[in-house]
Amino acid sequence: MEEKILIGTLLRTQREHLKFSVEDIANKTKININILKSLEESNLTALPNKTYVKGFVRSYAKTLGILEADALDSLEETYHQLLGEPRVAEEKSQTLGSLQSENTDEAENEEMKETFNSIIQGFFNKKILLGLAAIMVLAVIGKGIGTFFSNLNDEKETVTVVSEPNSENPEPMLKPTDANILEMDASKKLANENIEAEEIKREAVEAAEKKKAEVAEAIAIANENKRKEEEATKAKAITAAAEKKKAEIAKAKVKAKPLPAGKFPFKKFYPAPVKMYDVVDSSEDANNPAILPPNIKAAMIKGKQNVYIVATKQDTWISYQTDDQAIKRFVLKQGRRVLIKGERILLFMGNFNAAKVFLNNKLVSAKSKTGVKSMIFPQSLASEYELPLFPSYKGVPYSANVYKENMVENQ
Secondary structure (H helix, E strand, C coil): CCCCCCHHHHHHHHHHHCCCCHHHHHHHHCCCHHHHHHHHCCCHHHCCCHHHHHHHHHHHHHHHCCCHHHHHHHHHHHHHHHHCCCCCCCCCCHHHHHHHHHHHHHHHHHHHHHHHHHHHHCCCCHHHHHHHHHHHHHHHHHHHHHHHHHHHHHHHCCCCCCCCCCCCCCCCCCCCHHHHHHHHHHHHHHHHHHHHHHHHHHHHHHHHHHHHHHHHHHHHHHHHHHHHHHHHHHHHHHHHHHHHHHHHHHHHHHHCCCCCCCCECCCCCEECCCCCCEEECCCCCCCCCCCCCHHHHHCCCCCCEEEEEEECCCCEEEEEEECCCCCEEEEECCCCEEEEEECCEEEEEECHHHEEEEECCEEEECCCCCCCEEEEECHHHHHHCEECCCCEECCEECCHHHHHHHECCCC
């Protein structure tokens, strides 16, 4: 008895003989490529219901030019050998034609579902899904029309058994003309179905691309509108700030009165605090020759105020007056030093925390949150002065007494 081959071997051998790839078969039959591979591997457990598998085998066999009866017989043998199912003989009658049509329709419906699922999974936008739903409805209607005409063709089909060659009958029987006509009708039907599926797929892709372009355009318009709104808001804010500043300047001009000749603007003065600083008797800085060198210590004059300033961290600016001499003002660069001697010294410093101040070779300790500091040496004279020590007008510093004598009354 001749041993029958498995369905996978039959299909794969014929495909390779015709030099078709699995992808070529998938494109021609519209069957999922994973199903085709499982068929060629005879992997029945990876395939769907047997009814669908028969439809796939019919379509695959027709594409390769294999007799449908031989393919289905090989499939039954495969189910018998691998899964132990009893062999079921295929009835070569009119009933076979109607079953073929029914199973093929079911398989094709399954393929159509898989095709639409793969398309739908590629799009996540809800608006696009609505568009695809409409396309799916049209596809179902088209599919129904195709099935109707398919059933009409199926009713004309008849199954013809072709005798195999043997010793008594060396030449196989020729198929009747009706069989050729039926094969032509089946090929035409398959071609029409393939064209219909391609058209549905193309329309779905075009609709999806159109929806995607519409969404992208809407997003671009929204972003542009948002940018314009932000620019308008920023422009309004700038205009409002400019108007406010303009109003403040105009208001200040109305309030301000021209100064009489030789008069200074009004300033408020405050009594100098009695406790302005502390003197540290012993400190590391006073014993550090890099900060307080020996020659500076030796230059101290007893009985006078010896104030030594060194800018240790950053630049600092100072204004000071010794006794009744003129006021001096300058920037003390980082690393530079100055020694001031006198009976009475008035000192105003900026960036005070970046410098070290010594009085009679002892460190002066004081606190300043703003970095500016006023000091009077000796501290016992602080009650005789007011702050600011050196008010200025047009860049020229004056003593508090001189400024007050030339200052206009409170405006």
